[in-house]
Amino acid sequence: MKLTRIGVDVAKQVFQVHGVDRHETAIWRRRLSRERWLQAVSEAAEAGCEIGIEACGGAHHWARQLQARGYRVKLIAPQFVKPYVKSNKNDANDAEAICEAMSRPSMRFVAVKTVQQQDIQAVHRVRSGLVEQRTAKGNQIRGLVAEYGLVAPKELSSLRRAIPCWLEDADNGLSGCFRQLLEGLWRDLRTADDRIGELDRTIADLAQADPDAQRLQQLRGVGPMVATALIAAVGDAKQFANGRQMAASLGLTPRQHSSGGKDRLLGISKRGDAYVRGLLIHGARSALRTAPTKDDRLSQWVTRLAQRAHPNVACVALANKTARLAWALLRHGTHYQPALAAA
Numbered sequence: 001m002k003l004t005r006i007g008v009d010v011a012k013q014v015f016q017v018h019g020v021d022r023h024e025t026a027i028w029r030r031r032l033s034r035e036r037w038l039q040a041v042s043e044a045a046e047a048g049c050e051i052g053i054e055a056c057g058g059a060h061h062w063a064r065q066l067q068a069r070g071y072r073v074k075l076i077a078p079q080f081v082k083p084y085v086k087s088n089k090n091d092a093n094d095a096e097a098i099c100e101a102m103s104r105p106s107m108r109f110v111a112v113k114t115v116q117q118q119d120i121q122a123v124h125r126v127r128s129g130l131v132e133q134r135t136a137k138g139n140q141i142r143g144l145v146a147e148y149g150l151v152a153p154k155e156l157s158s159l160r161r162a163i164p165c166w167l168e169d170a171d172n173g174l175s176g177c178f179r180q181l182l183e184g185l186w187r188d189l190r191t192a193d194d195r196i197g198e199l200d201r202t203i204a205d206l207a208q209a210d211p212d213a214q215r216l217q218q219l220r221g222v223g224p225m226v227a228t229a230l231i232a233a234v235g236d237a238k239q240f241a242n243g244r245q246m247a248a249s250l251g252l253t254p255r256q257h258s259s260g261g262k263d264r265l266l267g268i269s270k271r272g273d274a275y276v277r278g279l280l281i282h283g284a285r286s287a288l289r290t291a292p293t294k295d296d297r298l299s300q301w302v303t304r305l306a307q308r309a310h311p312n313v314a315c316v317a318l319a320n321k322t323a324r325l326a327w328a329l330l331r332h333g334t335h336y337q338p339a340l341a342a343a
Helices: 037-044 059-068 078-084 091-101 115-146 156-168 176-209 211-216 224-234 243-249 274-293 297-308 311-332
Strands: 005-009 014-020 026-033 050-054 072-076 254-256 265-268
Touching (some): 026 037, 026 091, 050 059, 050 091, 115 156, 115 224, 176 211, 224 274
Parallel strands (some): 005 050
Antiparallel strands (some): 005 014, 014 026
């Protein structure tokens, strides 16, 4: 019998496959090794067969490998696979659940990322981790020097100015042992600053070389950081039917708790990529700060909104609109038209 659909549960070394024919009868169940599974799929299924994989670590790599062999690959978010797992959880049941979930007409799928997208995403993830480490290092320094009666303002820039003064002041009560320790922490902090600066320049270069990123930077509150993060997250945005779907996927639309015909909207859902959502909101906050000095329709709209609602509400609303505009620019390859932005 001919295989029409295959569900694959990927792991580090063991791959479980579950294949069905056109009558939805399971005719292929196998447990394969990492080195063997692609060859086994090529031998068992013809080109054009649908193959479903849970969107997890390594899934985009395997999806590209399968697409190169002529298969139609569908990536499914784990939360959409879980309801189809029958009885106990194991690799075989997971593969069967993936195969079942991908057959649903209303199922939502994850777009396969290109190598370029994953490169950009990797740069952002490394930078985000370094920023967290730098913040932790700064907090550690504050906590240690507080035991010696020294404090610095909240901002990291203030801490950078304070540390050299502490090291040079011979009368502030710091011992020789702690001064040596503090000097090492100061080097760690400067090393993190230098590394983050290098990645900022890398992101700027990536944005300069990408036409889509150049168009996205025409939007208010979008720079190289936000533009490249959006491209890494959504690519050409063709997986979304409209801008609202893209904004909803980033968690920028209201969460609902409606029943009995009564609509009740809560705060934003905060679904999807928290990193990209945070960048969009920070960019919108920057745009809102300068909006009162501008006379374009979008600035006037967000200024009026900030006057009658909380500024945080206006920031999220502007981030939502930015996401919708970004969808239009990516999907249709057009440039930003300020006259239509607040329509």
